[in-house]
Structures are given as C-alpha cells and as structure tokens.
Amino acid sequence: MSGIKLHDLRPFCASGLIAAGCDVVTGQRALGHSSPSATLNTYSHLWPDANDKTRSAADELFRASAGSVAYSLRTLDQK
Known part of the structure; x- marks a missing residue:
C-alpha cells in the first residue's frame, strides 16, 4: 500500500459510516469537518x-x- 496516505481513506470511512446509518453530525465529527454542511457538500450523494x-x-x-x-x-x- 505504498503511496496511500491516511487522508486517502476518508471517502471509504465516510461511505462506511453512512451505510451503517450514521447521521451527518456523527460523520462530520468522525471525519473532522468544520461543520455538518462541509460533510454534506462532499458526501450528500451517499445518503x-x-x-x-x-x-x-x-x-x-x-x-x-x-x-x-x-x-x-x-x-x-x-x-
């Protein structure tokens, strides 16, 4: 897995949280976004x-x- 950075796994983590039924605030906190709207702007298509x-x-x-x-x-x- 050379060349893969921890930051590259964020979409994987986000999609897993959403698939598990997590709400946007939980996702925002886990991903370290500044606000729920930042999470929705990036991942709303997954909900x-x-x-x-x-x-x-x-x-x-x-x-x-x-x-x-x-x-x-x-x-x-x-x-």
Whole structure:
C-alpha cells in the first residue's frame, strides 16, 4: 500500500459510516469537518434519498409477506 496516505481513506470511512446509518453530525465529527454542511457538500450523494427509502420499504413489505399477501389479494378480486 505504498503511496496511500491516511487522508486517502476518508471517502471509504465516510461511505462506511453512512451505510451503517450514521447521521451527518456523527460523520462530520468522525471525519473532522468544520461543520455538518462541509460533510454534506462532499458526501450528500451517499445518503439515501426518498426514492431509496421508498424502494427499501416496498422491498421489506414484499419480503415480509413472502407471497401470502399477493395470493390473498388475488383471491379477493375473484370473489
């Protein structure tokens, strides 16, 4: 790993913190930024947006139902 400086690992650290669900202030403090806005200016694209949250919620709904809800909805239409 010659040529790699500790500073080069900041994006890796930031993405790991965000993926783990850390809020912007926690990330700001861990990365040593002067303010949360400095962190957001650099890494805002890594936080999930409303579309990501909607997809995750829908995915969780379908996984939890494991097909039983879809079957019951289909049979309700046929009555």
